[in-house]
Amino acid sequence: MKSQSTLRIARVVAGKDLQIEFRSHVVINRIVPFAALVMVMFAFALDDDLLLARVAGGLVWLATLFSLFIIVQRSFAIETADGALDALRVAGVNPAGIFLGKALALVVQLFLLEITLIGAAIVLYRVHVEPSSAVLLVTCMFCATLGLAFVGTIFGGLAAGMRGRETLLPLLMLPAIAPVLIGATKATEAAFNTSGMVTSEGWPWVGLLAVFAAVFGVGGLSAFSSLIEE
Amino acid sequence: MKSQSTLRIARVVAGKDLQIEFRSHVVINRIVPFAALVMVMFAFALDDDLLLARVAGGLVWLATLFSLFIIVQRSFAIETADGALDALRVAGVNPAGIFLGKALALVVQLFLLEITLIGAAIVLYRVHVEPSSAVLLVTCMFCATLGLAFVGTIFGGLAAGMRGRETLLPLLMLPAIAPVLIGATKATEAAFNTSGMVTSEGWPWVGLLAVFAAVFGVGGLSAFSSLIEE
Amino acid sequence: MKTGNIVEMHDAVVVYGDFPALAGMTFSVRKGEILLLQGPNGAGKSTLLRTCAGLTPIFRGTAEVLGHDLRTERDLVRHRVGFLGHSNGLFSDLTIRENVMFWSRLVDAGDDETEAALERMGIGGRLADLRVGELSAGQKRRCSLANLVVRRAELWLLDEPHAGLDGGGRDELDAILRQAVASGATVILASHELERTRQLATRVVQVSGGQILDASL
């Protein structure tokens, strides 16, 4: 019953966030181009095709990471701009529901972003994805996205109430997310068969990502109330 | 007389911004650690010492760039949080003065950041700076910082009034800043004598940076009023 | 200490950093009251309301709302309380209707109630489909009041609810509050509009220096 209502709340909250995105096209019109631009710039800065293909995996996730900061910030700017988060808290809206909802909306937006970036990598950095490694790639994206979304929601909610949040958020999120970045990079390189990795080597890393996502998912569900409380 | 008052306004505005930084220690306590961590992460993601030394210059400036987004956002969050920028506009405070003031404050904070990052690069990436190239490095940092601060102030002011600014700013700034990134990278690599560049090759790039800074400085001084007026 | 009272506060201290915004407050609110908190700026009215809403933790003393201890059973209280603070809690990228809809979905209220609330606050029709970001101050306030109406709370905590509303809106708000009380709710509001709220309130309490000065009828 509780969980049922958690899911209902989550659906309503996620629906609202996606509705706002649908209205304002922030991710589509701004963050995707931004991330793509970042990748182009990397390519410029390195300007060395071999090298580029080698580090392609890392660059994809670096670009994702920096876009994540912006998306999370946006996602909670919506809530705090006019004290909506306060209103939700007072109304006793199930925090676990809010957490799931916001995370879900983030997952959708991030996934969209990552697909674009992988595509960009294939075009810009001339990496190849064999059908065989496609499944690894997708699983990796999925797990990484979950992890990023959970961490983003946790720290977004944490920083939401605080002053100078625009600077606090990156500082808090970066160390927490580093494992995802590394794991996802390795797995992606494996999928790309770059920097001397073969597909099979990718799976342990995906496992790491899955564990990470699970930990922060559970952590968020149980701790989010204490985060947005007071 | 006008210009004189411009300078006075600039001093007051810059003083205010630095006072706020002094009060909240945002750059020291949050952005510097963030940037340092970004560099550690880059290095770790690449994990290849030779390569690392080669791209050290680029990484320093990439880290600076991403910190710049945060600093600029912070710098204008201060102004827009409670409509202070509006108040300044209505009061007819000389916009050129505001521009100079905010840019000046940014310069100070950025310079502080860059020194830390260069230091980090020397320690972490094991690059060497001969005394001979030190002067190149400093000039490069100076010109680049000016350029970044001017661009940051221009687009920060532009985005300030708009909704969803937290997402608009990076998209607007990135392309404008790319030249600085590239120029500074090349000059720094020259100073580090990495990726096969010798010190003397750095100066043309510094020239580019200087021109860039000059252009955006003049542009900002003359256009800022029309930017913050909607 | 179970009493029939809606709010029962005893020697409550609320501190911000090291500043006791509430310096030992003791007071109680009976069911069906419309209690007016009045006092100078910085007296502690908003803090008191936020504390009753469970937004600000109590540092010392006890506070019961709707028969539940705020420190241990806050979650049982919350969904029965409606709070309107200085900010409106609206999503500026959504329209008025979408904002109110969001809330009615959260509390499982029907769409007809949404429409009713919009009509009631005079923001139906053309306005209802405007982005909240495009509204005037008073129209925003009306929207957040509509959000409150659909919640059908048992305890209404209102911080300067009349601010920004025009004459008509103020009369409407008063009517809404009287009606809510008639149907069993209780209202506590802080306001500086003495002429109007004195007529509305069933009891006036003087707040100053973080404590209740005197409770005059």
Add this chain to the structure above:
Amino acid sequence: MKTGNIVEMHDAVVVYGDFPALAGMTFSVRKGEILLLQGPNGAGKSTLLRTCAGLTPIFRGTAEVLGHDLRTERDLVRHRVGFLGHSNGLFSDLTIRENVMFWSRLVDAGDDETEAALERMGIGGRLADLRVGELSAGQKRRCSLANLVVRRAELWLLDEPHAGLDGGGRDELDAILRQAVASGATVILASHELERTRQLATRVVQVSGGQILDASL
């Protein structure tokens, strides 16, 4: 069309997107008036004030403020106008005193004037050294009024200036405005506090649907 009037607006139209918030406004304000704009929510009062302050551009028609055309000579007007909108324009990381100091430095006012303004608004002493972020709603409002006072403007444009102030603060504000007018300034304010502002104003103007309905004395 140079007249002695402080504000001279003729058939002014202001649009947000495609919505004409001001639908052809014609009115004028003489020197030394305290003009009260009243009207329902969404009437256009704030827009009118923002237009006079040069914050919102005119789409059609003409508007002169202090004898300068708003479209061509806005910069000559601005530093002579003081505007207080719905937001306070404060820096929440600085103390009250630092905030007011900032403004007095901008306008080259002396520190004694700062202190005087603080005292006047009842935010001197202990309060003056508090971070603005730690203030109550009314204390913030008082601070932004102090910012306004040190500016010594010729034309004061105030949007619901009494909101959030307690009784004492409202009396003080009225006194400040009367004094400003006595020393040659002019005041236009929008408000829903009719009882109070009707006594303060020398003229009341009904705004509705983006137009002046009637100018009754």
Add this chain to the structure above:
Amino acid sequence: MYGDNDMNHDSTPDAVGGVATTTSRTIGVLAIVAMTWVLVSGLFLTPADINQGDAVRIMYVHVPTAWIAYLAFIVTGAASLAWLLKKSPSLAFDRVAGASAEVGVLFMAMTLISGSLWGRLTWGTFWVWDPRLTTTAFLFVTYIGYLAVRGLGGSPQQRAQRSAVIASLAVLEIPLVHFSVVLWRSLHQSASVLRPDGDVKMDGLMLFTLFSGVLAFTFTFLWLVIHRQRMLLMRDVVGEKGLEAAIRERRRDHGGVVA
């Protein structure tokens, strides 16, 4: 109840004041003694390492600080969990957590510095891309963020609540740091572990000195935490006198204007 617990916990001078001072004085003395011994033995009595020379002496600072930093962060995590799980906890938990984290950051900084000096002497560089080093850097910054959150003010409970969540998540990083070497090797094919850990040849005295170093830093840690959390206690006006005085003053303040 927050308040009352806090009152009887903190108000009675001997709860923090008395007991703490006597205890902390003894601990302080112990710390000084042990530290002196470590200095003497570490610098003069213990032999230089065969291949590392005198550089090895850094170990007596490097390793203990690292381990005690772990200990500090674990204490922070435990206190934070207690705060989160107990129905009506005392703010004392929060203060201990905060104090312990501060000391932990201090020690971790010493680990980083001593480590990079050691690295300069043995590997010829301040830093290598070793997972242990990198994860340590992450851990360090995590707790800088934790302290940043604590510095934000608001009500004490608010600060406690938020920082407690971070602390209980952050403590999970410690195993990551500790096992990073192993983990990395198992996950990472081209394992770039430049240094097999702890392969420092040790004779008995060295080992003994190392562990007396651990002891010395433990005492130092305890001493610092006790004092620090007492200072924090002074800062939040939880001490009865402080709070009462503040309340009295607050009650007198009627904003100048009261009907």
